[in-house]
Amino acid sequence: MTAAQRKRTRLLIFILLLAALLFATGALFAQMTARSGEQLDASDVTDDMVFLAAGELSVSAKSSDDIFAAGGELSINGAQADHMIAAGGDITVTKAAFHDFVVAGGDVDLIDAVIADDLVAAAGDLNVRADFRVNGSAVLSGGDLTIDAPIGGELRAAGASVRLNSEIGQDAHIVGEEVFIGPDARIGGDLRHRSGNIHIDPAAVVSGEIIELERPARPDLEAWGMKAAAALALFALAFLVGVALLVMVIALALPALMNSASDVIREKPFSMIGTGFLISIAAPVVILFLLATIFGIPLALLIVVIYAAAWPLAIAAFAYFTGMQARRAMTKNVSPPSAPARVLWSALAIIVLALISLIPILGGLVWLIASVTGLGAVMTKGGKALALKA
Structure with a gap:
């Protein structure tokens, strides 16, 4: 076999394998919606799984399945899905409804939504505002972390600065260099914390015990x-x-x-x-x-x-x-x-x-x-x- 024939054979193999991948992906995408671009406004109503990616992405889509979204600037406004997974630079969420929500970004502002079960969020600056409701548990991590939203289950939060000023249905586990428990905080179980500097407002209510977690010397x-x-x-x-x-x-x-x-x-x-x-x-x-x-x-x-x-x-x-x-x-x-x-x-x-x-x-x-x-x-x-x- 000559060098040119070997090259053509390698090319043919590559094309066949790539075609196989695209064919199989296309068959699966018959049950999916996938869109990408530099600017994208997604407002579909579908029963399919949705994949979205753009530099500037606005999502108001409604799906009975899952939505995956990634963007430099990501606005989620009025979206509904079973599971929502979002990643980006600046992320805002308003008037949304999900069963579970997983989000990671540089600056994440969770303004107004109802999460039927669990929330997992990580960001440089993370704000979970008062009109954002989590019926299940929440796992939160950030540089500066502010929690004003009611959480029906357990809270686990870690950050350089953690501010909690809302109702927590079960235990709260908080780790941070600075921790502030505000006057509207209502913790239904124990408050377990590890912090170099913690302030608990006298008006805050902790139904269980307040337990300081020491870092053992090893x-x-x-x-x-x-x-x-x-x-x-x-x-x-x-x-x-x-x-x-x-x-x-x-x-x-x-x-x-x-x-x-x-x-x-x-x-x-x-x-x-x-x-x-x-x-x-x-x-x-x-x-x-x-x-x-x-x-x-x-x-x-x-x-x-x-x-x-x-x-x-x-x-x-x-x-x-x-x-x-x-x-x-x-x-x-x-x-x-x-x-x-x-x-x-x-x-x-x-x-x-x-x-x-x-x-x-x-x-x-x-x-x-x-x-x-x-x-x-x-x-x-x-x-x-x-x-x-x-």
Whole structure:
């Protein structure tokens, strides 16, 4: 077999596997609604599962199934669903109704909604206002955390600053550097807390006991923690070196794919985020769906192979895009990069991304965005790029 024939064979295999993934995803999406874009206003009424992603996203959709939403600026106004899962930068929720609600973001403002069962929320700044009602339990985490909403079940809250001024049906477990229990607080069970500074207003009512949770002194545990941290640091360094080498090899070996993916990220960043987000959710669901049937197992295994191979390519594509943008900005050179330039700038980009990942919360968010954006670009442009290479 000649080199050209081998290339065409690899391309054919890639196209067939990608087609299998898209076919299976499409079959599953017959029971789903999926939309993405830079700006999106979703107001559907459906019985299907809904996937939404956009830079600016407004959700007023109503579904008897689940809604998944992700956006830089996310407004949920009047939405209804069985389960609502939301992630974004700035998130506001008004006039909504869900059975369960899971939300994570930079600044989350929960203004007005009824949660029939449980709430799980994490944010840099998290406000759960008085008109927001949780009939079940709540698990809340944030930098600055304000809880004015009534919670029917148990409350577990942790943050740098935690302010509670509402009715809690059962026990309240609170951990924070500063904890304030306001005059309208009514705790139906015990108040268990760990805090360097706690203030309980005299008008607050705690039906059970107030229990301070001490942090026990464990020198042996601290010594173990130091060793574990050193081992983790060495592992992280080895992992960084491995990822950097992998990215450089991919940038050198697959220039057509990297250039094509970089171009589409630059031209349609939010579309690639949305596409990658949908694929990252849909592929595992499709795999489980196919594994449930005997005839679908071989196809499921093929999709697993594609999915596993796509993630390293996704990271490499985003690093390559970042490196090329930095090259263009710093050298004013818009000509196609040489092989050494592709390797050098990609390596520098992955090192910068690794340093950013050391920043709590922001680092994880940057890696998530890098992964799903690169995944969207690779899956969108992979077949065409390999055809050009062949």
